[in-house]
Amino acid sequence: MAVPPPKVAAPDLVPLTRALFSVSDSRGMIDLARALDARGVLLFATGSTAKAIAAAGMPVTNVADLIGFPEILGGRVKTLHPKIHGGLLGIRNDPVHAAEMEEHGIEPFDLVVCNLYPFEATVAATDDYATIVENIDIGGPAMTRASAKNHGFVSVLVDPDDYDALLAEIEAHGGATTLAARKRWAAKAFARTAAYDAAVSGWFAGQVGDTTPKWRSLGGTLREALRYGENPHQSAAFYATGEKRPGVVTARQVQGKQLSYNNINDTDAAYELVAEFDPAVTPAVAIIKHANPCGVATGASLLEAYRLALRCDPVSAFGGIVALNGTLDAEAAREIVEVFTEVIIAPDATDEAIAIVAAKKNLRLLLAGGLPDPAAPGLSIRTVAGGFLAQDRDAGRVALGDVRVVTKRAPSEAEMADLLFAFRVAKHVKSNAIVYAKGGTTVGIGAGQMSRVDSSTIAAKKAAEAARAAGLAESLAIGSVVASDAFFPFADGLLAAAEAGATAIIQPGGSIRDEDVIAAADSAGLAMVFTGMRHFRH
Known part of the structure; x- marks a missing residue:
């Protein structure tokens, strides 16, 4: 433990006389160095940074010359020296510190400009272990x-976006910085090193397969301060973790108002869902409202898929999020803008589609540049009082070879295709989740109910309402299949689906009453398959 120093107050104003540069991101660095040099600030820098400053015509002292020791080990060791860290950590109005600094020929630094090796960018660019x-x-x-700890005397800048603020600060205070500014920059510096270490530790945990490390750190970079959170009285911000996953974070917002907290949450849910369907196999569209799908469909085109998805629940789709798994084209764009929509997200869009959407100036159009891989591993985080829960992202998928027929009647080929489709959608519906589907499109969705029977009843009701809205005589649930995200604990939920007109069921199985549920399915003439995989989404 460090010996507590004498209680000496830090000065408000500290003139800048000596600045130390060590940057990997040279953006704005030369202009800053030139402005400081013009004020008579002595410049010191590490290897390549010193060369860049010298090449720009400014006097600069290489750190190796200052400490009398060259950079060694390929640059791994260059600033770990008492003449550097003493100059950063020395408390100048502490007589003991001042005497030791004088005894050892250590001169203080007033400013440190340092940004770190691009670890996060390297992880995003390569999988080569040694390079990372x-x-x-x-x-x-x-x-x-060290600089941030000694902010009483040292200004530390880790972000090129703060260079102009520093210059404005010293212009306003005769070449000095204020304690308030130094505190702000120190807080930012500690946040940066914390996020950096979180990125390193998270990557390393993945490399060694440690899914439950004793210490779990989370870090992110501010993308945007939001107007508010879920409600206007809650503050909020949007951060990027550096994960290589296309979505809202990677998206280019072509137009529209600023995204809200709820927009971002719902758009992420929509895009993760639509990515379940390979665009090389079929176009797909998902419409999301309050983080739940109100319509999902595949089709011969994005336009057809959108029309079918909208038919499932046209009332709930009003003010929703539309996600597409392919390039937004003009035909689909014209149809989508006819309904009030908050956000459209797609991998890309044609110029004609962009022009069509532009007519709705408040509609946000996001182009993500790709689709997320639904089978890729990742981390899901949720806070609780005093801590947080961390789990793997639900990357589970069920294919034809994974299901087991448990009833006397096996599903037809068409029923089986719809069962797999419906179960894939149910994975993205809040539990208890029930999804009715027919012909590669949802026809009724029941979400977030305490009782699975209630979810089944709500989904059936939605299917009947959708049919009436489409001018059809009978419910869309007639001849459909049903997916349940978890097992039916009793036969009542299954029988409610049969009463609505469903002909086949897909569910995980695993209830102590499975035999009773299977017997009820057989009695009703239903086909039923078990997946052995549950998809709770709370």
Whole structure:
């Protein structure tokens, strides 16, 4: 434990006389160095940074010359030296510190400009283990943390976006920085090193297969401060973790109002769902409202898929999110903009489609650049009081070879295709989840009920309402199949589906009353398959 220093107050104003640069992101660095040099600030820098400053025509002292020791081990060791860290950590108005600094020829630094090796960008760009490890910064975080700890005297900048603020600060205060500014920059510096270490530790845990590390850190980079959270009295912000996964984070917003907290949450849900369907196999569209699908469909085109998805629940679709698994084309765009929609998200869009959507200036159009892989591993986080829960993303998928027929009647080929489709959708519906489907489209969805019977009844009611809205004589549930995200604990939910007109059931199985449920299915003439995989979504 460090010995507590004497209680000496930090000054408000600290003039900048000596600045230390060590950057991997050179954006804006030369302009900053030039402005400081013009004010007579002495510049010091590590290897390549020093070369860049010198090449721009400014006097600069290489750190190796300052400490009298060259960079070694391929640049791994260059700033870990008392003349550097003493100059960063020394409390200048502490007589003991001041005497030791004088005794050892240590001069203080007033400003440190440091951004770290691009670890997150390297992980995003390559899977090469050695390259990633070499981009774990050691000296940079040490200098950054030392400077931030001694913010009473040292200004530390880790973000090129703060360079202009520094110049404005010293312009306003005669070449000095204020304690308030140094505190803000120190807080940001500690946040940066914490996020950096979180990225490193998270990557390493994955490399060694540790799914429950003793210490779990989360880090992110601010994408956008939001107007508010789920409700106007809640503050909120949107962060990117650096995960290589196309979606809302990677998307380019072509037009429309700023995304809200709820928009982002719902759009993510919609895009993750529609990505379940390979665009090379079939176009697909998902319409989401309050994080639940109100219509999902495949079709011969995106236009057909959208029309079928909208038919499932046209009332709930009003003000919803539309996600597509292929390039938004003009035909689909014209149809979508006829209904009030908050967000459209797709991998890409044609110029004509973009022009069509542009007529609705408040409609957000997001182009994500690709689809997320529904089978890729990842982490899902949820906070609880005093902690958080971490689990693998639900990457489970059920294919034809995974299901087991448990009834006397086996599903027909068409029923089996619809069963697999419906179960894939049910994975993205809040539990208790019931999905009616027919012809590769949902015809009724029941979500988030405490009773599975209630979900089944609501889904059947939705199917009947959709039929009336479409001018059809009988419910869309007639001749449909039903998917349940978890087992039927009793036969009542299954019988409610049969009464609505369903002919086949897909469910995980595993209830102590499975035999009773199977017997009820046989009695009703239903085909039923078990998946052995549950998809709770709470």
